[in-house]
Amino acid sequence: MFYISKILWGLAEPSTLLIALLAAGAVLLFTRFSRTGRWLVATAAVLGVIGGFSPLSTWLILPLEDRFPRADLSGRPIDGIVILGGAEDSRVAAARGAHALNMSAERMTEAAALARRFPDARVVFTGGSIEVLSAPTYEADAARHLLSDLGIDGERVLFDRQARNTAENAHYARRLADPKPGERWLLVTSGWHMPRAMGLFRKAGFELEAWPTDYRTIGPKDAWAPFASPGAGLHRLDFVTKEWIGLLFNWLSGRSDRLLPGP
Incomplete structure (x- = not known):
């Protein structure tokens, strides 16, 4: 189960999915499905900008970091x-x-x-x-x-x-x-x-x-701060998405009594 979860997450993390979208779109550009390819490349570009520069991952991490004093x-x-x-x-x-x-x-x-x-x-x-x-x-x-x-x-x-x-x-x-x-x-x-x-x-x-x-934010004041580099934004998005998926899985599987445990 451990190895399966590692492999599945490696394929499902946001940055990997973005690269997969971009690669698939690039390949399709040279086929009769070029229109679909352009759509995939554009989608990957938009999602990359949102995930890399916007405070999306900060909105996801703040409820976790602020949960336990x-x-x-x-x-x-x-x-x-x-x-x-x-x-x-x-x-x-x-x-x-x-x-x-x-x-x-x-x-x-x-x-x-x-x-x-x-x-x-x-x-x-x-x-x-x-x-x-x-x-x-x-x-x-x-x-x-x-x-x-x-x-x-x-x-x-x-x-x-x-x-x-x-x-x-x-x-x-x-x-x-x-x-x-x-x-x-x-x-x-x-x-x-x-x-x-x-x-x-x-x-x-x-x-x-x-x-x-190991806090990654200063608190709610970071909620609207963009990232200086897309790599930093996507890195945070990857690991905080994993945390939320883990919380959901643990709750649904009975390994945790609450979706978001608190004090």
């Missing part, structure tokens, strides 16, 4: 911290023997700051291999070296190398953490990913408090 860290102490993988470029890290982070790097830096702030809290990192066409490398291995170099004692961190998606993150993290009633656990992941993650963790029986990070 950060937990109030006063009061009872924090007993544990769960870090979701996705910030590590484990393939580059393994090949270069160096730390390699992507645009979600704040997942790791915020988690390390929390771990230092709450030295008695247990830490669980969950992230396995997501490669489909290449030899597997593991997010947990890259995270182990990074957290150690950031001053987090490896003895207090439990690493899950099996999870390949968020549903598996929830399953394996709960198994490793074995949370007790009354404990306070924080979930560290991207703000735009927090609703989907929370829905899956709750369904897995693991109640956590949100610590969103």
Whole structure:
């Protein structure tokens, strides 16, 4: 199921569909269906401009990023911290023997700051291999070296190398953490990913408090700001569309109790 979902999404993401429309139209221009070809090329151009320059993807990401505020860290102490993988470029890290982070790097830096702030809290990192066409490398291995170099004692961190998606993150993290009633656990992941993650963790029986990070907007003030480059707009459109499709699938399949989980 994991591999099928990866392949299907690779074919269905907006930027891929735009390229497919453009390529199909270009081919048809040299056939007796040239009129259809012109229509496809024009459609791809219009959709590319809308997706690449307009704030469409910002309108889609704002409800996700603003859904969960950060937990109030006063009061009872924090007993544990769960870090979701996705910030590590484990393939580059393994090949270069160096730390390699992507645009979600704040997942790791915020988690390390929390771990230092709450030295008695247990830490669980969950992230396995997501490669489909290449030899597997593991997010947990890259995270182990990074957290150690950031001053987090490896003895207090439990690493899950099996999870390949968020549903598996929830399953394996709960198994490793074995949370007790009354404990306070924080979930560290991207703000735009927090609703989907929370829905899956709750369904897995693991109640956590949100610590969103890796924000891509400053808030509602960004709602009408265009993108400076089409690549940036289409990149955001790709991953935020995936989030909404994931939310819908999890709700319809019973893996989450709500379409858009909230606090």
